Amino acid sequence: IADLGGNPLVMDSGSTQAGRGEPIADTARVLGRMTSAVVWRTYHQADLETMAEYSGVPVINALSDDFHPCQILADWLTIKEHKGDLAGLTVAYVGDGANNMGQSYALGAATAGMHLRIGAPEGFHPADAVVDDARAIAAETGGSITLTSDPRVAVADADVVITDTWVSMGQEDEKAKRVTLFGEYSVTSDLMTHAKADAIVMHCLPAYRGLEIEANVIDGPQSVVWDEAENRLHAQKAVLAWLLDR
Numbered sequence: 225i226a227d228l229g230g231n232p233l234v235m236d237s238g239s240t241q242a243g244r245g246e247p248i249a250d251t252a253r254v255l256g257r258m259t260s261a262v263v264w265r266t267y268h269q270a271d272l273e274t275m276a277e278y279s280g281v282p283v284i285n286a287l288s289d290d291f292h293p294c295q296i297l298a299d300w301l302t303i304k305e306h307k308g309d310l311a312g313l314t315v316a317y318v319g320d321g322a323n324n325m326g327q328s329y330a331l332g333a334a335t336a337g338m339h340l341r342i343g344a345p346e347g348f349h350p351a352d353a354v355v356d357d358a359r360a361i362a363a364e365t366g367g368s369i370t371l372t373s374d375p376r377v378a379v380a381d382a383d384v385v386i387t388d389t390w391v392s393m394g395q396e397d398e399k400a401k402r403v404t405l406f407g408e409y410s411v412t413s414d415l416m417t418h419a420k421a422d423a424i425v426m427h428c429l430p431a432y433r434g435l436e437i438e439a440n441v442i443d444g445p446q447s448v449v450w451d452e453a454e455n456r457l458h459a460q461k462a463v464l465a466w467l468l469d470r
């Protein structure tokens with residue numbers, strides 16, 4: 225925000241009345257009178273939508289329990305830099321397909337005309353409504369969404385292999401259970417032998433080395449995670465500039 229010439233105002237529940245229980249609609253009305261845009265990382269998707277409805281300014285989802293669209297923009301920029309055109313590429317996402325990243329990859333891959341394969345345990349794929357929306361979009365763009373519980377099937381001949389933490393924000397108490405549940409979905413050098421030889425590996429970070437991704441994979445020659453991390457900066461500036469220009 226500062227790079228773009230704006231004045232970033234950092235607020236959290238501890239330093240505002242929002243933490244005391246002020247209705248989101250009221251906070252939204254006030255923020256809309258004082259700011260040009262709101263970038264909000266929170267839990268409930270519905271709260272973000274209330275913020276958007278009542279603030280009257282652009283509201284950017286900086287992560288919710290359900291979606292993380294800003295990360296998708298940074299990821300697609302990273303894939304473009306390394307692979308060229310997005311349409312037609314095969315992307316494997318392995319791990320927690322039900323989290324904000326799994327759901328956002330479904331919608332993002334469909335929009336870009338990519339073939340997405342999600343390798344996740346039964347019960348940990350994106351919500352049916354999200355898969356239906358993604359497939360409807362894919363029907364228009366030439367992309368596709370495949371759900372499997374076999375990580376090798378997901379990764380077979382993929383151009384891009386992606387994972388994310390098995391323990392998303394707010395799930396810290398479930399860590400032990402989730403580590404057991406997702407154990408066979410780790411992106412290891414062995415799993416990578418099923419992808420294309422020139423496949424790239426991505427992770428939105430922060431990573432648990434040795435859980436969802438092996439240290440020698442994240443640190444290896446196929447990993448583009450530091451480009452991906454840098455691209456959060458460029459992609460998020462582009463979103464703000466685009467929205468405010470409109």
Ligand code: NVA
Nearest residue numbers: 323325392393428429
């Ligand atoms: N699924 C992760 C994404 C972190 C950027 C989480 O919600 O914690």
